[in-house]
Amino acid sequence: MRIPTKSLTSLFTLTGKPLARTLCTAAETRTQKLERIADEIRDLTKLERYDYSVLWRHKMGLNKYGPAVSGLGPSAASGSGAGSGVEAKAAEKSAFDLKLEKYDAAAKIKIIKEVRTFTDLGLKEAKELVEKVPVVLKKGLTKEEADPILAKLKELGATVVLE
Template sequence: MATRCSSAIRTFSRTCRAATRPRVFAGPSRCLTTEAAASSSTSAPPPPADPKLNKIVDDISGLTLLQAADLVTLLKSRLNIQEIAMPAAAPAAAPAAAPAEESEAEKPKEKTVFNVKLEAFDAAAKPKIIREVKAMVPNLTLIEAKKFVESLPKVLKEGVSKDDAEKLKKTFTDLGATVTLE
């Protein structure tokens, strides 16, 4: 109890001494001087009078760089703002290359990945096609291959390169099946 009282008395006496001491004004701090000089040399617009805007400015100035970047992308997506490339100083040859790029962009891009779809087959070629499907699809039993072939049209392989898709199409066409590439 005595230690609590003595600490309270010390705290009280410190505040009383601080209040009775005369305060000497030392002038503006160095930071304030540089800020004042900077603000007087540049004509910055006055801060907005709206307290809501002041709060938004305070919140934004407290963000980290990553948070500010996320804020910008979020605002662009929510307000549907598109990126606009600023024109840069470029050599005179750059505008001549632009029409060539446009003609390339207008051409439809050649498809490189295909899905091989088995559409139909000849009844006489059914056993050969079932064997070929079983050989092509790993972990497929003969019964599952038969059900697969009987439930046509079905996609045989997905995401196949153009060369492989052409080979598969030729193989099944030679056996008597109708195959399409999608």
């Protein structure tokens, strides 16, 4: 079977221009666009660049805890039910965040002192942290590390949870 030459010519041209020339033009406009974006970012103030980086990470699904989880997890992909997937995820969790939800106003000083014992914060920083209720006091604790701290803070009159 033979294809007419005229059909081949029309196949390799777009809008009357040869295909190679069209691809080069598209690459050049892409490069110009990227250069324009880079120039605009460079012209931003420090604060605007910081805001942009936060927005970019948010839009890309990234945050300080790592990349966003998308798709099915390994337990759901293997065909197990949704209930067992939730149970397996809860059983796998080994790092917890200690969150102060509220506290007794009378026990504020004692709670600040206790927060200073398990964090490396000074008095001023610990006070500011406690006053920002609800706030995560410590991240990445194991269950064994968190239990004594949790018990002590509850004893002082604080409402504390592990997340």
